[in-house]
Amino acid sequence: MERERVIGIDLGTTNCCVSIVEAGVATVIPNKGGYKTTPSIVAITESGRRLVGQMAKRQAITNSRHTVYASKRLIGRKWDSAEVRHSMETCPYEIVTGPHDDVRIKLREKEYSLPEISSMILQELKLVAEGYLGEAPEKAVVTVPAYFSDAQRRATKDAGRIAGLDIVRIINEPTAASLAYGFGKDIDATVAIYDLGGGTFDISILDISEGVFDVLSTAGDTFLGGEDFDARIIEHLTYAFAREHKVDLRKDEMALQRLRDAAEKAKIDLSSRQETEISLPFIYTKEDGEALHLQTTMTRDEFEELAVDLIHRTIKICRATLQEAELEVDDIDDVILVGGMTRMPRVQQEVAEFFGKPASKNVHPDEAVAIGAAIQGAALFDEDEDILLLDVTPHSLGIMVHGGGFEPLIEANSTIPTSHSHIFTSVRDNQTSVKIVVMQGESENASENELLGEFVLSGLRRAPAGELEIEVEFEISSDGIVSVSATDLETKVEQSITVAASSSLTESEIQQMIDENEDYLMDLKQGTELENARARIRGLVRTMEGLMRDAEDFIDDAIIVEARGKASEAVEHARVALLGTDLGAMLSTADALELAVEAFSEVLEVS
Incomplete structure (x- = not known):
């Protein structure tokens, strides 16, 4: 049975990349321009045309107001966040508030959600892969910064759905780079992945041994790059x-x-x-x-x-991550640099001084993450592939408790997938319902952490304060996405949610965006077919005109003169057809012109 073909996508802040594993070898797929990376830029022209990648970048100077770059820095963030305020002050495009206190970008007269912008980039990479594979890929492993929150991961998954991709797994960028570094090699080492890209910084410490990639700790800054x-x-x-x-x-x-x-x-x-x-x-x-x-x-x-000072910020995070892993600098066997900014000599120097050794040159800083994603994608559907990836959650997860405190149920750097439960008691007499407020962060003060979502467990029996026992269970999937359930242990009344932040898109909004994307793809396909038909007609017209010039020497041959007249009529008809937009008429014209060229060629050969 033919194995699933899963592409690996590095959805970067500045550039993105797509890869595929074939016959055990990971290959980065070049785009139409022959480049292995595609700028993560989207633009809408004055005529309403969508541009993605290099074409969007080329026109950014004259269309800066309607050209979006670094959108990854905004995805999954709330409108009132400091990062959004900073972007509003520095980005030329218009950033506006959405209906869910989320962030939207206004291009021309339309407001686009951040998952929608990212879906346009994913769609472009999907088309790049389709051109290479000969068929549209349906499944993908997509990477995100290790320090991405639950909301940012969900927004990335939404982007995949809108683009028509089933994101079978979300993995952390430094973890993906470690797969590119260690896949198929006999490595037994503790390594540090230092990933400084266009918009984000991550550091992950891993143990790699006998095909097991065990993340010990990870940290980062999603607004440093x-x-x-x-x-x-x-x-x-x-x-x-x-x-x-x-x-x-x-x-x-x-x-x-x-x-x-x-x-x-x-x-x-x-x-x-x-x-x-x-x-x-x-x-x-x-x-x-x-x-x-x-x-x-x-x-x-x-x-x-x-x-x-930006480089020193990354080193400070590296130091804290080592402490979290309970390791010393001497315990690190190898340091791998990932991301375009690691080409900066001062970055390499500072990293080498901190870890006490020069970084490895074994992976390509721009391609390693996409390659690792493709390796993970192949491993998910290949029973013979001996890879075990043990990643971690970057943030503590828990609930708000009485008095505004934060009770973590799953600590940061816990291996995922995982689950954990805790029993809480009622705090008021005759309490018949309890609101479960789900949060993510490291502060003991709930208000300083990120709200992931909330739900109400109702139908509780009336009882004195402290008598009711409610079990709250957290589950984190391999994608790092959270679901929570709460159960009254006596009555077994249960409520559960897959946590969705209040700033998330609704299902109806996502479906509408999917429909709009399908309409765009249909228009794009028809436009491509129309341009191909036009190119075919233009080529046939040039051929016919060449034949007509050759026939000028046969002015005394009545048959050729008649044929030349018909050829001239066919050329004029083709020129008129080139002005239209009817694909069917264009294809019919091309077929008729091809027959006319063949007939005229035969007349000339006989003469």
Whole structure:
């Protein structure tokens, strides 16, 4: 029986990547442009056309208001979060509040949810895979930052559904990288995966031995990555420009987008060079018509000075993660660097100094996560694959208790899947119902943790305070997604939920987005078929015109003259058809023109 084909997707903040395992070998699938990574950028043009990836990136300067980048930083977050406020101040696109206190992005006249934006990127990767496989993949393993919350993981799953993908497993990015590092190798080691990408940072400590990948601890920051390094360069450039010209470039959308592109390029250049030139001619035009230019040079030392505190933040998290795993630096056998920002020499230097050893070069920083996801996907449906992945939950999970405290039921860094229960008692006389408030976080104060959801256990018998016993059970799936149940131990009355944050999309909203996506794909397919038909007609017209030129020497041959006249009519008919949008008519025209070309060719051969 043919095995399921599962693609692995690294849904990155800046770039994304898709991979597949075939005959035991993981392959990164290049996109139409031949690149192995695709920019995680979505745009809507003035005509309403959707652009994803490189095409969206190319037009970002002239369409910055309706071009979305780094959307992963916002997915699953609530409207009033500090991260959303920061993005509103720095991103050129319009961020608005949604109906569930969630985050939406307004492009043209429509508001899009964050899962919807991510689904467009996933859909593009699905099309890339389809072009390689010859059929549309249905299943995928998708990676997320290890420190993603339950709400962020659910939102990612919703994005997969909207894109028409069954996400069979969500795994943490550093864990996926460890699979790429250790798969098929005889490794017995304790390793640290340092993952600094475009928008997030993760550190995971694993034991790898005999095909078992056991995560000991993980931590991170879901708002720390390459975007922040770019922002330091932008801030430096805009401050210097304002000091010289008394102009704030951040208030000009097009100028700000040009600065973003220049900052990213400078950052990349300074990974391999000691200095780079930043040249942005005509960056601003004053009211009197005077054009201002931004021309400067940045050295690697200057850049490192601007951003070294960001690197130190990652090292602080590394130190805490080692302590959580009850390990010393000397216990780490190997350090693996993942994510584009790890190409920065100062990052490599700081990591090597902290761990006391240079990092391994055994994995590709941009491709390892997608490859690991594909390996996990293949292992899920291959009984012969000897891989055991033991991941952990990054956050403590529990409930709010009387007085506003937080009672953790599952501690952070517990191996998943897992479940745990605890018995609580009633706090009031004759209490007939109890509200279970499910939270995620590390603070003893419930208000400082993230609310995942809540439900009510009702129908309790009347009894004095403290007499009723209620068992609350938490379960965390292999995807890191939470479900909770509560039971009255005497009456066995039970209520349970798969926790869904109040900011989540409703089922009807998801279904509507799925329908809209299917309509888009149908239009896209018809548009592709229409363009293919047009290209075919244009090719046949060129061929026919060449034959007609060849026939000019036979002006005395009545048969050729007649054939040439029919050919000319066929060409004119084809030119008219090219102006239309009827696919059926276009295909009929192409077939008729092909027959006309064959007939004319035969007449010329006889003559």
